[in-house]
Amino acid sequence: MIDMREDETRAAADGPIALAIIIPVFQESANIAELAARLAAVLEGVAWEAIFVDDNSPDGTADAARALARTDRRIRVIERVGRRGLASAVIEGMLATAAPLVAVIDGDLQHDEALLPRMLAAMEADPALDLAIGSRFVAGGSDAGLSDKRAAQSRLATRLSRGAIGADLKDPMSGFFMARIETIREVLPRLSAIGFKILLDIFTSARRPLKFVELPYAFRSRGAGASKLDRAIAFEYLVMLYDKAFGRIVPARFALFSAIGALGVAVHFAFLTAMFQGANTSFAAAQAVATLGAMTFNFALNNSLTYRDRQLRGPKQLLKGWLSFCVVCSVGALANVGVATWLFETRHALWTLSALAGIAVGAVWNFALSSRFTWSRF
Ligand code: GDD
Ligand code: MN
Numbered sequence: 001m002i003d004m005r006e007d008e009t010r011a012a013a014d015g016p017i018a019l020a021i022i023i024p025v026f027q028e029s030a031n032i033a034e035l036a037a038r039l040a041a042v043l044e045g046v047a048w049e050a051i052f053v054d055d056n057s058p059d060g061t062a063d064a065a066r067a068l069a070r071t072d073r074r075i076r077v078i079e080r081v082g083r084r085g086l087a088s089a090v091i092e093g094m095l096a097t098a099a100p101l102v103a104v105i106d107g108d109l110q111h112d113e114a115l116l117p118r119m120l121a122a123m124e125a126d127p128a129l130d131l132a133i134g135s136r137f138v139a140g141g142s143d144a145g146l147s148d149k150r151a152a153q154s155r156l157a158t159r160l161s162r163g164a165i166g167a168d169l170k171d172p173m174s175g176f177f178m179a180r181i182e183t184i185r186e187v188l189p190r191l192s193a194i195g196f197k198i199l200l201d202i203f204t205s206a207r208r209p210l211k212f213v214e215l216p217y218a219f220r221s222r223g224a225g226a227s228k229l230d231r232a233i234a235f236e237y238l239v240m241l242y243d244k245a246f247g248r249i250v251p252a253r254f255a256l257f258s259a260i261g262a263l264g265v266a267v268h269f270a271f272l273t274a275m276f277q278g279a280n281t282s283f284a285a286a287q288a289v290a291t292l293g294a295m296t297f298n299f300a301l302n303n304s305l306t307y308r309d310r311q312l313r314g315p316k317q318l319l320k321g322w323l324s325f326c327v328v329c330s331v332g333a334l335a336n337v338g339v340a341t342w343l344f345e346t347r348h349a350l351w352t353l354s355a356l357a358g359i360a361v362g363a364v365w366n367f368a369l370s371s372r373f374t375w376s377r378f
Contacts, residue, residue, distance in 0.1 A: 012045050018101060019043070019120060019178075021050040022093035024086045025065070025107035027057045030224035032064040035105075036075055038113045046120065051096055052107065053078045053089040061107075085309045086175070086228070087198040087240075091191060094184050103178040104198065108225055110145055111176040112217040119178040122213050130183040131212040133169070133199065134176035140216030141171070150229070157197075157237055164204045164244050170214055172200045183210065192243040194252065194309075195236030196229065204244045232308055256306045257367045260298055268294035291333075292326070299325045299374075307375040321374050328369040336362030 012018070021039060025032070032052065039050055052065040054077065062079040069075040078096055080089065094102045101123055105111045111134060119132035136143040143151050154173050161172050177199055183206075190205035203210060243252040271290035275281040281289075299322050303312055312321040340358025343349040349357070 013047055015047050017047050017049060017097075017099045019046055019048045020094075020097035020099035020102045021048060021116070022090055022097075022102055022104045023050060023052045023107045024089040024093070024104070025052050025054045025057070025061050026084075026086075026228055027059045027061060028107040028225050029057070029059045029061045029064040031108050032061065033068060035107060035109055035113070036065075036068050036072070038109075039116075040072075040074075042113050042116055046117075049074045049076055049097065049099065051076045051078060051093045053080070053093040055079075055084050055089060056081045083309060084311065085193070086196045087191075087201055088193040088309065090198045091188075091193055094181065097181075100181055101178060102181055102184065105176055108222050108227075110220045110222055112220065115176070115215055115217045116178070118215055122215065123178055123180065126211075128211055129213065130180055130210040131199075131202075132178045133171065133174055133212055133214045134217045135171040135174060135214035136217070136219050137170040138214045138216045142218040145219040145221040150227075153234065157234075160237075160241060161197075161200050164241060165200065167203060167209060167212070169203065169212070172203065173197060174199055176217070192240050192247065192252070194240040194243060196233055197237060197240060201240065201244075232304065235305060236308065253306055253371075254367055257302060257370075258363050260301045260306065261363055261366070263301070264294040264298040267297045295326050295329050296322065298329075302370070303375075307371075310375045312375070325370055325374045328373060329366050332362040332366040332369070335365050 021043075023035065036050060039048070052062070052075070054062040054065065056062070056079060062077055065075065065077045069077055076096070078089075078092060080092070090104050093104075101120070103116060103119060105113060105116070115134050119134070122132040123129055135141050143154065146154065158171070158173055165172055175196070175198065179202070184202070187202055187205040187207075190207075191201050192205070193201065239252050239256065242255065246255070268290045271293040272286050275286035275289060276283055302325075303318075303321065312318050336358040338358075339361045340354045343357055344351055344354035
């Protein structure tokens with residue numbers, strides 16, 4: 001006698017690919033094998049693949065994933081070099097699959113993989129459903145695995161996002177969800193891809209209300225490895241919210257670059273006052289030191305904030321980056337003075353307007369060229 005159920009199961013597992021699990025990983029080598037084993041267990045009977053997206057972790061995360069992939073064709077690896085970022089890693093993973101459904105799960109075992117089959121059932125039951133979301137904040141869910149401090153931060157971030165989403169989503173910070181790939185492709189051109197919060201990015205990028213369900217799960221505490229959420233990530237979150245609100249008018253990166261430039265002016269004056277007024281240095285020497293000081297300050301801040309995703313590290317990269325930044329800014333300063341002087345002397349514009357126009361030209365120049373030469377991707 002033929003066991004129908006078993007046959008159907010086998011047909012599903014061997015059939016066309018149904019589901020891709022995207023797993024952003026950074027420094028998770030100790031968790032890879034365990035997660036892959038758990039996925040294989042809960043997804044029995046489903047034609048799935050798992051795509052680990054690693055950003056060239058120094059602990060051999062990608063090697064650990066490749067070791068599995070050599071004997072299990074359902075496991076795939078994307079390794080990015082010279083790039084960082086959870087949201088962008090997830091997007092690249094999603095673009096690398098032919099599966100009609102994609103799920104995102106953390107690579108540190110904090111998300112409960114047992115929820116995946118239920119997400120899949122929900123998506124299959126309702127073709128109009130865009131997303132099935134793992135939620136800590138619907139009945140039956142919990143965030144007990146987070147420290148009190150992290151839980152409070154997460155709640156604050158959730159509150160901040162309220163206005164931006166326009167949907168009654170209880171856990172918009174969730175990094176655990178399943179989506180239809182068409183929905184992802186629909187929002188793709190508008191995604192910010194900044195920072196940690198890809199789900200929020202998807203919701204705020206959609207031009208229509210997305211249909212979703214939230215399924216409860218308990219967020220576990222972390223076993224091996226450490227969280228990547230730090231102050232810079234929290235800052236990136238604010239940058240993403242900015243990008244959603246005003247990014248079309250002034251791009252987030254340029255706004256940040258300019259704000260840091262304005263701080264640089266304050267640094268410049270601090271140096272200048274200390275040396276010229278305080279220490280009797282000649283004006284030219286004080287001005288030169290102040291200029292270098294401000295450029296170095298701007299370089300450091302842009303490197304850790306504006307270009308965090310392409311951050312330069314190590315003495316060699318930093319020195320090269322700093323030098324190219326100084327060259328770019330020096331030319332920018334010449335352009336600034338040139339334009340302002342031309343406006344003022346030849347076109348007889350107001351001196352304040354001339355100065356502002358010069359500053360604007362210098363800022364755009366510095367931004368454009370430093371993104372090309374100082375923080376070029378490769
Ligand atoms: N490729 C890549 N690049 N992966 C990264 C990066 C990166 O720059 N940064 C973090 N990851 C990976 C981690 O290795 C982990 O698998 C996952 O992304 C989540 O990072 P964690 O550092 O463990 O995040 P968390 O535990 O603080 O935050 C979690 O809780 C949030 C709920 O508030 C994450 O699950 C979030 O997705 C979730 O929204
Ligand atoms: Mn985690």
